[in-house]
Each structure stands twice: as C-alpha cells, then as structure tokens.
Amino acid sequence: MSQLLCSRLCVTACSRPLSFSSLCSKTGGKWKLSRWYTAHSHTSTQPPGNPFHRIWNLTQRAIHHSSSRTSKSPGLKFILGPAVLTVSARLFCRVACCEADDNNNAPEEVILKDSVPDFKWHILWEFVKPQLFALIGAVVLAFGAAMLNIQIPLMLGDLVNVVARYLREHSGTYVNEIKGPAIKLLGLYAIQGLLTTGYIILLSRVGERVAADMRKTLFASLIRQDVAFFDANKTGQLVNRLTADIQEFKSSFKLVISQGLRSITQTVGCFVSLYIISPKLTGLTVVVLPCLVGAGAIIGSFLRKLSRLAQEQVAKATEVADEALGNVRTVKAFAMEERELQLYAHEVDKSCEMNENLGGGIAVFQGLSNVALNCIVLGTIFAGGTLISSDEMSPGDLMSFLVASQTVQRSLASISILFGQVVRGMSAGARVFEYLSLKPTIPLSGGGRIPFHSLIGRVDFMNISFSYPTRPGHEVLKKFSLTLPPCKTVAIVGESGGGKSTVASLLERFYDPTNGVVMLDGLDIRTLDLAWLRGQVIGFINQEPVLFGSSIMENIRFGKPDATDAEVISAAKQSNAHRFIMSFPDGYNTMVGERGVALSGGQKQRIAIARALIKNPSILVLDEATSALDAESERVVQEALNRATRGRTVLIIAHRLSTIQGADLICVMSNGRIVEAGTHLELLSKGGLYSDLIRRQRAEGQK
Numbered sequence: 001m002s003q004l005l006c007s008r009l010c011v012t013a014c015s016r017p018l019s020f021s022s023l024c025s026k027t028g029g030k031w032k033l034s035r036w037y038t039a040h041s042h043t044s045t046q047p048p049g050n051p052f053h054r055i056w057n058l059t060q061r062a063i064h065h066s067s068s069r070t071s072k073s074p075g076l077k078f079i080l081g082p083a084v085l086t087v088s089a090r091l092f093c094r095v096a097c098c099e100a101d102d103n104n105n106a107p108e109e110v111i112l113k114d115s116v117p118d119f120k121w122h123i124l125w126e127f128v129k130p131q132l133f134a135l136i137g138a139v140v141l142a143f144g145a146a147m148l149n150i151q152i153p154l155m156l157g158d159l160v161n162v163v164a165r166y167l168r169e170h171s172g173t174y175v176n177e178i179k180g181p182a183i184k185l186l187g188l189y190a191i192q193g194l195l196t197t198g199y200i201i202l203l204s205r206v207g208e209r210v211a212a213d214m215r216k217t218l219f220a221s222l223i224r225q226d227v228a229f230f231d232a233n234k235t236g237q238l239v240n241r242l243t244a245d246i247q248e249f250k251s252s253f254k255l256v257i258s259q260g261l262r263s264i265t266q267t268v269g270c271f272v273s274l275y276i277i278s279p280k281l282t283g284l285t286v287v288v289l290p291c292l293v294g295a296g297a298i299i300g301s302f303l304r305k306l307s308r309l310a311q312e313q314v315a316k317a318t319e320v321a322d323e324a325l326g327n328v329r330t331v332k333a334f335a336m337e338e339r340e341l342q343l344y345a346h347e348v349d350k351s352c353e354m355n356e357n358l359g360g361g362i363a364v365f366q367g368l369s370n371v372a373l374n375c376i377v378l379g380t381i382f383a384g385g386t387l388i389s390s391d392e393m394s395p396g397d398l399m400s401f402l403v404a405s406q407t408v409q410r411s412l413a414s415i416s417i418l419f420g421q422v423v424r425g426m427s428a429g430a431r432v433f434e435y436l437s438l439k440p441t442i443p444l445s446g447g448g449r450i451p452f453h454s455l456i457g458r459v460d461f462m463n464i465s466f467s468y469p470t471r472p473g474h475e476v477l478k479k480f481s482l483t484l485p486p487c488k489t490v491a492i493v494g495e496s497g498g499g500k501s502t503v504a505s506l507l508e509r510f511y512d513p514t515n516g517v518v519m520l521d522g523l524d525i526r527t528l529d530l531a532w533l534r535g536q537v538i539g540f541i542n543q544e545p546v547l548f549g550s551s552i553m554e555n556i557r558f559g560k561p562d563a564t565d566a567e568v569i570s571a572a573k574q575s576n577a578h579r580f581i582m583s584f585p586d587g588y589n590t591m592v593g594e595r596g597v598a599l600s601g602g603q604k605q606r607i608a609i610a611r612a613l614i615k616n617p618s619i620l621v622l623d624e625a626t627s628a629l630d631a632e633s634e635r636v637v638q639e640a641l642n643r644a645t646r647g648r649t650v651l652i653i654a655h656r657l658s659t660i661q662g663a664d665l666i667c668v669m670s671n672g673r674i675v676e677a678g679t680h681l682e683l684l685s686k687g688g689l690y691s692d693l694i695r696r697q698r699a700e701g702q703k
C-alpha cells in the first residue's frame, strides 16, 4: 500500500513541475511568503484530501503570488517545486520503509524472546578479519558518499541563487549562467552515485562472506555437539540459528555500516550547514525535529510490538501446518484431515485479525506522519519566507535549508530505526556466537587413543550409575554391571523404560556414565578416540533405521565413505538386501526418498544392516532391530542378522523374546538393574521374571 503511495507520489513529483510552470511568472527580489500565507491560510479554495497536496498548492500559490507582485523569476519554479515534492516523496518512502521494516523484521523478534547471551566481539572479529580490506573500503566509500550528501543542499542553494540573480539582472545568457553550478552539481551526483555503488558492492560482499563463514562454522559446531545437547535443544531452534539469526545479523551488520555511518555523518554535517545558512531557522528545527522523531519512534515501537505478535501468530499457524504435513501418514491413518484443517484455519484467522489491526495501526501512523512531516516543510517555508522578506535569507538559502533539514530529518529517523535493528542484530549474533563457542562435553576427536593391537571385543559395564543430563534427578541405571564376552551374543530384555536402550547408548558413548566406567578390552572408553570407536568398532542398528534422502549406494556407503562399489554390494548381500535392490529399475542408484519413505520397513532395515556391516565392526549393537517388522520381513532380516553377528561381540536389546533364545547370555533388566541372567533354558527353569515374560508373550501371540 505504502509502496503504491510512493510510486504514485513519484509520478506526481515528475509531472507537477509542468503545470507548475504555468502558474509562475517572473519573480525577483524578496519573497512575500509570510504575508501572503497570513492572508490566504483561511481561504476555502484549498483542495481537500492529502496534506501533501495542500502544501503543494500553497507553495505554488505562494510563488505565484510572490512572482505576480515582483514579476521577475520563472526559474525558481523549476527548483523549489520539485524540491518540495522530492522531499515529501522521500518522507512517504521513509514511512513505507518503516512499515516494511516492521513486517520484515518481526519474525526474528520472535526469537528475541529467548534469553539473550552476551555479544562476543572477539568472535565477530574472527569473521570480519578476512574481509577487513573490503570492509575498510566500504566504510571509506560510504563516508565519502555521506560527505557529498552534505554538500548537495548547499550547491542546490547556489544554483537557485544563480537563477534568481539571472532573473533579477538578466546579465549574459541563462545557459551560460547556470552551466557552471549545474555541471558541478551533476558531477557531484555522478561521484555520489559511483561511491554509493562501490560501497554497496563491497558491503554486500563482506556481509555475504561473513554470513557464509558464520553458517559453516555454526553448522560445524552444532554437528559436533554430543547427543545430550540435541536432547536439550529443539532442532527447529537450531535451524533457526543457521537461517533467521544469521540473516538478521547480516542485515544489521550491513545496515549499521551503510546507514549508520551515513546517517550520523549527514546529521552532524547538515546541522552545521543549517546553522551556517540560518541560525534562527536552525533553532526552530532543533526544537521541533527531535520531538517528532521521538514521537515517531514511540509509535513505531508500539507498531513493532503489534507486528511481532502478529508474526508469532503466523509462526503458530505455520507450526500447525508443518506438523500436519510432516506427519501426513498419521493424520490420514486417523482420518484427522478435517480436525487439522480446523486447527489451521483457527490459527490463520487469528493471525489475519492481528495483521488487520497492525495494518490499521500503520495506516494511522502513516497519516499522522504525513501531516506532521509536511507541516515541517510548510513551517520551514513559512518561517523562511519571513526571513527572505526581511532580507535575512536568499531564496537559494531557503532551498538549501529545506533540503538539508530533510536530510537531517531522514537521518535522525533512520538512526532511530537503526537502533532497534542494532539491538535485534546483536541479539541474533549473540545467539549464534553462543553456539559457536560451545564445547561438546564428549569431543569427537582430539586426545583419544586408538589401540595398536587388534581388538578382542570384550566389553565391561562396571558399576554404572546414570541419569540423563536433561533429567538429572531421575536415575535410569543404578550400579549396573555387565560383561559382553568377546564374540558372544548377550541379550537384554525387560520391562519398557527399564533402561535397556540406555545401556546401548553408553556403549556408543552418546553419554558418559554419572558413575562407573565402560571398558573395551580393559580400556576405559573415555580414553579412546571417539571417531574410531563409533566409525570402526561399533555397528549400531536400531528399531527405526533412518536413511538419508539419497541413493541406496550412498546410504550403504555412509557406514564407510571410502568403500568401493564391490564392498557396498558385498555388504548388501550379507544383509539380504542385494536381491530386492537389483529388482528396482535403478538398482543401487534407486533414490530412497526423504528419510527412506520409498522403501518398506524390512527393506530399510536391511539397508541399515548393510550400512553397519560395511565397516566390519567388532561389536554390533542391535536395539530392537526386528520389533517393527512383520513376520516375513522379520524372517529375512533375522537371517541377515544371524549371519552378521557371527564372529562379533553382540549386544541385542529385544522385545520379541523369540529372537534372542539362541543368545549366549540373556539379562533381564528391571528398574535400571539386572535382576536375572542366564541362558534361555536356565532362565526358564528358574521360573522367574523371564519365564513370566515368555508366558505373557506366548499368551499375547495366541490371542
């Protein structure tokens, strides 16, 4: 809407001077603006509507009035009219920018609600350092452009004075008189254009490179954090750091350097110019301008709050849609499409209402700004006219004053907007830096050793106590001890939530025990190289294997990035996957879809087994690897698993007791402890918890 207004205004600004010329005739000497205004300000002939039009017409008629009385200066019509229009058009644009700013920045303000860590300058310096030359170049060019901007109003004034003098004295030809200052001004515009282009190019290069480096470093830092970190932080929030926060920081960074520097230089410079042109008028401006800018900032911050709430509501609606679309199979399985639709519609309606309120607020703000800002132009012309009439000022000076005061006004307004942007940018940067300086409690590499001897594959859990970092008060394992003898299969069974998967997580070193130690071949696994341990020693297959959205070949190769095609095919054969893979038209190049949706559960599981086997691990952990499969898939997968477990130390966590009856040792876990252990037959003969579990499962199977 406001952009539309701006464009309309610009069109008007271009077309007005033509009609303006017909109203003016020659003028010379002094302007009688103030007297004229006093006489005409109450006339009913002013057109209704936009205050800009009123100022426009008053200005036109003032000049007409003045010119008709002194009848000497048609040149002024070319200068003052467009100048007033340009100034007003800029004001409209600025309001429009405020609106855009409110809307664009609000989503990131949602993030602002989180606790904001300290901004670490030394981290910023690390990113800026490689771009220092380009940055200094951008600053110098931006400063140069700002300095020229201070010069331009003065030169415009000179131009007006030259024209006025020519009209008064008629000495020489008009073109000769005006040529010099006009060419100077043109040159200044050209240089300013070049400087602006230069600093924007350099700045955008610096901004993009800093942002790209930050993204890469942040992603590297996140991906290296341990599992506990991901338990405590939502993925969406982390992705937000990579996207929205860095984007926000980049925009602020660029804005502060370009606009901040420019606005401060221009404000100071133009104020000096204003004072030199007319101390009296400057005094008036000093009183009025800050009041208006302050009021604008207060209303602006209220609107930003409204905008933030509206954006929060939009985010809520998006969350609903995201969840529904992300879990579309579950939604369809429960025929919940209508309910999801209603939920989404409800949230969207709320956001629509809030955005309408925001639109109303912006409209009122724009209306008030227009009136206030145009009043300043009018006031300046009014007061300036008085000074001209008393010979204290020339028309050119008034022109210079008008343009310079608008530059100050624009600069002050952008400083106030900039302040909010700086706060948002620094908060966003601080949140990004917070994650950059995080050190994982279990570092993936560095310091850990890799044993020289070939592994025997014995694992000892010794007196382990453990609580998850996100639930420190809840002890999941209590003085838990267990030995996995080399090349033997040990199964853990027991009640749900008893801590079975936690044992596997400790072996993978996703977490470190609170007390006790996990040993591999007699070595504390905390002293071993983690990348080696996970990458080469332990193979892990769980209930819901997650595949990446690439080809089958790439998914199997994920287990060993340097594996040859022959190794991939061999691993697929061992895991009973080769035959079904070859039945696809694209064979190993078949794409598996997002998270492997284009494959059946059994197929995914066999790819996951191949992925684990390709690294030829000494220890294999199967966490309920077949519990999600139907009987036929389970048979094929089980066959693959039986082959895979040969000659390896195996830890099986199982729900279906039928799959672990051949294990060398079966441990029954309850409440974080092993309460029974033995072979299948030994445990059956004991008639304890295990035989209870077997009985219950058989009974369920017969139902």
Ligand SMILES: Nc1ncnc2c1ncn2[C@@H]1O[C@H](COP(=O)(O)OP(=O)(O)OP(=O)(O)O)[C@@H](O)[C@H]1O
Residues within 6 Å of the ligand: 231, 468, 470, 471, 476, 495, 496, 497, 498, 499, 500, 501, 502, 503
């Ligand atoms: N990441 C986690 N953060 C906090 N608590 C957790 C986490 N994972 C599991 N727990 C808790 O630890 C306890 C043991 O969970 P675990 O998954 O080891 O049990 P389980 O015996 O494997 O259960 P199931 O047979 O149902 O898979 C449970 O109370 C569970 O709520």
